[in-house]
Amino acid sequence: MMVAAWLVTIGLRRVAARFGLLRYAWHPAVFVFSVYVIVLSSIVLTSRVESVMTISKPKRSAKRLETALQPGGLPVRPHASRRGGTSVSFRC
Numbered sequence: 017m018m019v020a021a022w023l024v025t026i027g028l029r030r031v032a033a034r035f036g037l038l039r040y041a042w043h044p045a046v047f048v049f050s051v052y053v054i055v056l057s058s059i060v061l062t063s064r065v066e067s068v069m070t071i072s073k074p075k076r077s078a079k080r081l082e083t084a085l086q087p088g089g090l091p092v093r094p095h096a097s098r099r100g101g102t103s104v105s106f107r108c
Contacts, residue, residue: 017056017063020059025055
């Protein structure tokens, strides 16, 4: 990833030098380094998002579905109450 970012940065630096954009930078070396960091972080974040999207989610069993997050955002687990019925408890 670092090599790919460096190659992209070299290309961008040549384009900027060709059109004379580097002369407007206060310190061209610092500007090129910051472009490299931006390109590298973009590549890393893009590859991370793609890898997260390709991970398959495990199948949930019926028992785990009962304790899944409800629309309110709190996990719900039914349990037996003292009266013999079932009630629902919320965990924080």
